[in-house]
Amino acid sequence: xxxxxxxxxxxxxxxxxxxxxxxxxxxxxxxxxxxxxxxxxxxxxxxxxxxxxxxxxxxxxxxxxxxxxxxxxxxxxxxxxxxxxxxxxxxxxxxxxxxxxxxxxxxxxxxxxxxxxxxxxxxxxxxxxxxx
Amino acid sequence: xxxxxxxxxxxxxxxxxxxxxxxxxxxxxxxxxxxxxxxxxxxxxxxxxxxxxxxxxxxxxxxxxxxxxxxxxxxxxxxxxxxxxxxxxxxxxxxxxxxxxxxxxxxxxxxxxxxxxxxxxxxxxxxxxxxxxxxxxxxxxxxxxxxxxxxxxxxxxxxxxxxxxxxxxxxxxxxxxxxxxxxxxxxxxxxxxxxxxxxxxxxxxxxxxxxxxxxxxxxxxxxxxxxxxxxxxxxxxxxxxxxxxxxxxxxxxxxxxxxxxxxxxxxxxxxxxxxx
Amino acid sequence: xxxxxxxxxxxxxxxxxxxxxxxxxxxxxxxxxxxxxxxxxxxxxxxxxxxxxxxxxxxxxxxxxxxxxxxxxxxxxxxxxxxxxxxxxxxxxxxxxxxxxxxxxxxxxxxxxxxxxxxxxxxxxxxxxxxxxxxxxxxxxxxxxxxxxxxxxxxxxxxxxxxxxxxxxxxxxxxxxxxxxxxxxxxxxxxxxxxxxxxxxxxxxxxxxxxxxxxxxxxxxxxxxxxxxxxxxxxxxxxxxxxxxxxxxxxxxxxxxxxxxxxxxxxxxxxxxxxxxxxxxxxxxxxxxxxxxxxxxxxxxxxxxxxxxxxxxxxxxxxxxxxxxxxxxxxxxxxxxxxxxxxxxxxxxxxxxxxxxxxxxxxxxxxxxxxxxxxxxxxxxxxxxxxxxxxxxxxxxxxxxxxxxxxxxxxxxxxxxxxxxxxxxxxxxxxxxxxxxxxxxxxxxxxxxxxxxxxxxxxxxxxxxxxxxxxxxxxxxxxxxxxxxxxxxxxxxxx
Numbered sequence: 001x002x003x004x005x006x007x008x009x010x011x012x013x014x015x016x017x018x019x020x021x022x023x024x025x026x027x028x029x030x031x032x033x034x035x036x037x038x039x040x041x042x043x044x045x046x047x048x049x050x051x052x053x054x055x056x057x058x059x060x061x062x063x064x065x066x067x068x069x070x071x072x073x074x075x076x077x078x079x080x081x082x083x084x085x086x087x088x089x090x091x092x093x094x095x096x097x098x099x100x101x102x103x104x105x106x107x108x109x110x111x112x113x114x115x116x117x118x119x120x121x122x123x124x125x126x127x128x129x130x131x132x
Numbered sequence: 133x134x135x136x137x138x139x140x141x142x143x144x145x146x147x148x149x150x151x152x153x154x155x156x157x158x159x160x161x162x163x164x165x166x167x168x169x170x171x172x173x174x175x176x177x178x179x180x181x182x183x184x185x186x187x188x189x190x191x192x193x194x195x196x197x198x199x200x201x202x203x204x205x206x207x208x209x210x211x212x213x214x215x216x217x218x219x220x221x222x223x224x225x226x227x228x229x230x231x232x233x234x235x236x237x238x239x240x241x242x243x244x245x246x247x248x249x250x251x252x253x254x255x256x257x258x259x260x261x262x263x264x265x266x267x268x269x270x271x272x273x274x275x276x277x278x279x280x281x282x283x284x285x286x287x288x289x290x291x292x293x294x295x296x297x298x299x300x301x302x303x304x305x306x307x308x309x310x311x312x313x314x315x316x317x318x319x320x321x322x323x324x325x326x327x328x329x330x331x332x333x334x335x336x337x338x339x340x341x342x343x344x345x346x347x348x349x350x351x352x353x354x355x356x357x358x359x360x361x362x363x364x365x366x367x368x369x370x371x372x373x374x375x376x377x378x379x380x381x382x383x384x385x386x387x388x389x390x391x392x393x394x395x396x397x398x399x400x401x402x403x404x405x406x407x408x
Numbered sequence: 409x410x411x412x413x414x415x416x417x418x419x420x421x422x423x424x425x426x427x428x429x430x431x432x433x434x435x436x437x438x439x440x441x442x443x444x445x446x447x448x449x450x451x452x453x454x455x456x457x458x459x460x461x462x463x464x465x466x467x468x469x470x471x472x473x474x475x476x477x478x479x480x481x482x483x484x485x486x487x488x489x490x491x492x493x494x495x496x497x498x499x500x501x502x503x504x505x506x507x508x509x510x511x512x513x514x515x516x517x518x519x520x521x522x523x524x525x526x527x528x529x530x531x532x533x534x535x536x537x538x539x540x541x542x543x544x545x546x547x548x549x550x551x552x553x554x555x556x557x558x559x560x561x562x563x564x565x566x567x568x569x570x571x572x573x574x575x576x577x578x579x580x581x582x583x584x585x586x587x588x589x590x591x592x593x594x595x596x597x598x599x600x601x602x603x604x605x606x607x608x609x610x611x612x613x614x615x616x617x618x619x620x621x622x623x624x625x626x627x628x629x630x631x632x633x634x635x636x637x638x639x640x641x642x643x644x645x646x647x648x649x650x651x652x653x654x655x656x657x658x659x660x661x662x663x664x665x666x667x668x669x670x671x672x673x674x675x676x677x678x679x680x681x682x683x684x685x686x687x688x689x690x691x692x693x694x695x696x697x698x699x700x701x702x703x704x705x706x707x708x709x710x711x712x713x714x715x716x717x718x719x720x721x722x723x724x725x726x727x728x729x730x731x732x733x734x735x736x737x738x739x740x741x742x743x744x745x746x747x748x749x750x751x752x753x754x755x756x757x758x759x760x761x762x763x764x765x766x767x768x769x770x771x772x773x774x775x776x777x778x779x780x781x782x783x784x785x786x787x788x789x790x791x792x793x794x795x796x797x798x799x800x801x802x803x804x805x806x807x808x809x810x811x812x813x814x815x816x817x818x819x820x821x822x823x824x825x826x827x828x829x830x831x832x833x834x835x836x837x838x839x840x841x842x843x844x845x846x847x848x849x850x851x852x853x854x855x856x857x858x859x860x861x862x863x864x865x866x867x868x869x870x871x872x873x874x875x876x877x878x879x880x881x882x883x884x885x886x887x888x889x890x891x892x893x894x895x896x897x898x899x900x901x902x903x
Contacts, residue, residue: 010157015149021586022145028575029137041578048582052589058166059159064186065293066178078178080171081161086186087170088592090195091542093187093298094202095585098549101209104394105553106574108213109560111401112567129565151618155593168596168606169477197471197480201534201546204422208527208550211429212557215520216567330433334426341423344415354415356473 013054020047032122034113038106045099049092056085064089181372183291191296192376196355199379200344202298203337203386210333210390217402229261230254258316258406272314279307287384291373297380301387308392317400326404329393336386340379347375410456414469414482417453417492418534421446425526432519439522440507446526447503450533451496458489462892468539476539477599483539487742487897490889491536491665494746497878498657498753499529505757505871506650509764509864513650514561521558525654528554532662541588541674542598544666545581548630551662552577555655559647569642576629576639583626590619591674600674611679620680623670631663633727634697637720641704645713649760652712656719657752661745664726668742671730677901681733691819694728697721698825702832711759711769714836715752718795721829722748728822729810735902737813742894744806747794747882751803754791754875758784761864761872777844780862785844787872792837794879797830802882809890 024047027040064086066078110120117125156163173190183189191199227242233255241247248254287300312320344355352359357375358368366374396404409416424446431438460467466485470476484492503525514521531551538544556577560570592598594615595606610616632640644656671680681687701721708714726748729741761784762777763769778785794803807826814823863869882889 007153010160011152011155013158014152014155018145018148018152021148022141025144025579026137026141028579029141030134034571037575041575044579044582048586048589051586052592054158055163055165055589055593056170057159058161061161063294064174066184066186078175080166080174083174083186085166085170086173086190087598088165089187090190090198091598093191094198094542094546097202097298098205098546101205101553102549102574102578104209104398105212105216105556105560106571107398108216109556109567109571109574111398112216112560113565113571115401116565116567125565125568129568148618151590151614154614163593164596164606165593166596169598170596172478193472194474194479198543198546200422201543201550204425204527204530205546205550205553207426208524208554208557211520211523211527212553215517215524215557216560218517327433330429334429338423338426341419341426345419345423348412348415348419353470353473354412354419355471358473 014051017047017051017054020050034110034120034122038103038110041106042099042103045095045102049095049099052088052092052095056088058084180369181376182369183373183376185291185293185295187294188290188296188376188380192379193357193372196344196376196379199383200337200340200355203340203383206387206390207333207337210329210393213394213397217397218404219402229257229259231257231261256318260406268314272310276307276311279310280304283307283384283388287380288377290380291376297383298387300380301384302391304384304388305391305395308388309395312395312399317396317404317406321396321404324392326393326396329389329396332389333386333393336382336384336389339382339385343375343378343382410460412469413453413457413460414467414484414537415471417450417457417496417537418530420449420453421526421530421533425523425530428523428526429519432523436515436518439518440503440511443522443526444500444503444507447496447500447529450529451493451500454489454492454496454533457484458486458493458893460484461486461489477597477602480538480540480543481599481601482537483601484537485897486893487665487668488536490746490893490897491662492533494749495529495532495536495658495662498749499525499532499654501753501871501875502650502653502757505868506653506760508867509760510650513648521561524554524557525651528558528654532658535662536665539600540598541591541600541603545585545588548581548584548666551659552581552630555659558651558655559643561651562646562648564646565642566646566648569639569646573639573643576636580626580629580636583622583629585626587619587621587623587626590615590622594619600669604674604676607675607679616675620675624667627663627667627670631660631667631723631727632720633723634693634700634720637697637723640720641713641716644716644719645710649712649756649763653753653756653760656716656756657749660719660723661726661749664723664730664741664745667727668730672899677733677899681731687731687733690731691728691822694724694731695821695825697724698728698829702829705836706832709770711762711771711774711840712756715755715759718833718836719752722752722795725807725810725826725829728825729813732813732817732819732822733902734813734816735898736809736816738898738902739890739894740806740809740811740813742897743802743809743886743890746889747802747806747879750875750878750882751791751794754787754872754879755795757868757872757875758788758791761868764864764868765862771840771843774840774843775846778841781864782861783863783869784872787876789841790876790879792833792840794883796833796837800883801879802886803879805883805886 021044024040024044028037031037061082061084064083114120117128173186177186177189181189181193227240229238229240230248231238233253283300283304286295286303287297290296308324347356347359348354350359357372360375361368361371364371364374400406424442428439428442431442461484466483469482471480528551531547534547535544556570556574560567591603594610595603597603629636644652698721701717705714705717726741726744729737759769766773794801797803797807811823811826
């Protein structure tokens with residue numbers, strides 16, 4: 001029981017992100033509305049971003065900005081354990097930007113589809129393609 | 133179809149959770165990610181680059197190459213929307229709406245009709261026009277310059293507080309979009325035109341790539357800012373700090389221009405005529 | 409300057425993309441020359457790098473002056489270098505070939521088109537040359553984004569096909585990112601060589617196994633391996649023809665290169681082929697891909713759609729050859745990356761030329777085309793012979809290696825699938841040749857009407873002939889390529 005509790009406490013953040021990821025994946029695969037698929041794709045990407053950010057957490061550490069740096073000339077010693085890991089944050093800045101860019105292009109394509117077929121539901125669009 | 137997908141997704145999730153049993157605990161300071169590479173960044177950010185914000189130091193200096201491509205991603209998203217939606221040869225729209233200001237009568241002019249020339253009395257309105265509201269318009273007009281100032285502050289203070297080029301650029305773009313939403317798309321285009329956004333976005337990324345190329349010509353590797361020490365007249369460590377500021381400015385310009393351009397194109401369906 | 413070639417190869421095309429955008433607002437005629445100059449520089453740099461690698465071993469370059477694993481480091485070895493040359497050469501040939509067609513069809517959107525074109529090639533070059541796992545993701549996303557936009561410009565329901573490609577492609581890239589995240593979680597590093605050094609002590613961990621599987625799944629989605637190939641036929645067939653000559657030869661092959669890189673460099677061959685035990689399953693997937701691709705190609709009624717199913721089958725060749733895990737098969741797979749890029753370029757350029765002149769590539773419209781477009785069809789014949797696998801074109805040699813590798817591994821299903829696919833390709837292309845030679849009778853019934861030659865623009869003909877010549881040259885020099893480059897590309901542990 002203790003071991004199971006320790007397991008849950010130590011890993012529950014990863015499980016939440018996995019559930020979120022699977023919700024996004026389900027939305028992309030199953031939903032018929034193009035906008036809902038785009039939202040599902042965004043949820044998937046957001047879950048991965050949260051996963052990375054949680055890798056960098058450290059118990060009892062503060063944000064990775066070194067305080068009083070330019071006042072005392074940085075004389076005090078910097079211990080790595082006092083600051084959280086900055087690298088996942090850097091990587092995820094990039095990933096967020098990439099997700100937003102993909103969202104922009106996906107929306108532009110949806111507008112084109114809507115102008116062409118007048119609807120955003122996939123089955124109706126395929127009907128119209130079959131008819132033409 | 134839904135059942136198969138649900139089964140597959142649950143299976144996939146279960147496998148991932150099974151795989152997560154070997155992960156390091158959440159917040160463990162002895163995990164490989166926290167002990168292998170990042171202590172170097174935390175301990176050496178100030179001796180190497182004299183930038184207290186470690187995230188900015190890593191983003192723009194140690195891994196600055198990634199950030200350059202990230203800016204290129206934003207740029208290509210803007211160009212992609214331009215390529216896909218923008219109609220450069222706007223044929224006359226199907227019908228235009230004009231409002232006669234003295235009487236408040238709205239007239240619709242179909243294609244081929246004569247457009248009213250007396251612009252004092254006739255005001256062009258959009259399909260989704262709402263009457264002029266003092267509170268919304270004045271409030272937004274008052275807020276926009278402060279938002280822009282805050283955006284510039286965020287870009288400039290990326291060294292000392294959370295911030296930097298991307299965040300500042302988005303805030304600035306949001307200010308312009310606020311103006312466009314509260315007033316009119318056409319008046320926003322008058323202030324920040326399409327040509328301006330195209331030039332600014334290219335200029336922003338060119339500043340970044342060009343700085344790297346300058347470092348190459350001055351003898352260092354690509355994007356090695358300490359090579360700029362002679363040009364800027366400071367020691368190599370301060371040169372790194374200044375180099376980071378230069379590229380952050382470039383990033384901010386590019387992001388701002390692309391955000392505004394994306395809004396213009398997406399909200400007006402490529403015609404840059406009538407918007408939200 | 410020559411020690412900075414790894415950076416220059418990527419940076420010159422990148423800056424050129426932005427200059428093209430600015431040039432578009434000044435004078436549109438500058439766009440194509442700037443793009444051509446950038447790609448020529450990239451090709452020159454790539455060739456110089458390959459010669460450097462062949463003379464002195466692997467070349468490394470530290471971006472921003474920071475050593476690995478602190479910074480991003482580029483490593484060029486034999487495998488990288490040859491794929492770099494292939495990517496830049498194919499992109500340049502397609503750019504030159506389609507320049508007049510683009511100037512006619514997309515005159516008002518020249519600047520964004522060429523800007524995205526050059527950014528696409530920059531992304532591909534970066535994917536091939538990088539030695540950092542996260543940098544690869546960013547470049548993968550540049551390539552994907554520009555690809556989505558270029559494909560979305562096509563006809564009929566191309567925006568919908570591109571949107572489906574976005575969904576599958578983003579899920580694939582996100583899985584790759586997740587795999588890199590797992591690797592970072594367990595090793596703490598992002599540099600490929602560094603991860604490879606740390607991993608051997610962690611091979612029993614479930615995390616590493618999950619990382620491998622997730623990475624590979626993401627890559628299989630992006631390279632359109634069966635059963636994750638659904639997005640490819642529509643996306644490539646409906647894309648503008650000027651763009652399919654760029655995207656079709658390159659995207660899947662570069663993804664296969666990434667798979668090879670991750671399986672051989674990040675995870676050592678001992679782990680990939682020994683500890684994991686999934687090689688057999690993947691070879692069977694490849695066999696199904698080859699058979700299914702060939703079958704579907706038989707039932708198509710238009711040239712481009714047929715070619716896209718052939719692309720799916722070719723992906724099966726390379727993936728199957730790689731996962732057979734013996735030296736001959738892997739040589740065949742790597743040689744096929746080079747050859748298939750050239751073959752696909754040749755046939756897609758020919759399809760572009762046909763579509764430009766005829767406005768439709770359905771088989772019934774191809775009657776008498778040998779008289780109307782002799783040069784185009786000559787190039788198509790050479791490309792077809794290469795896809796079928798007839799010496800002295802290059803396709804024969806890579807197929808020979810793949811077949812020998814399959815026999816050596818005892819995987820007779822793979823051998824049978826290869827032979828079946830060659831037969832089906834022969835049927836497919838000879839059907840086209842037959843229709844192409846059939847000349848319609850003239851209205852007055854006095855005998856076959858004399859069709860005038862109505863060929864594609866000059867630049868297209870030059871590219872077609874160059875592509876066909878490359879196919880034959882690659883075939884004649886296969887032996888040298890294998891002994892001088894590919895033998896060094898494959899690590900020595902593989903027998």
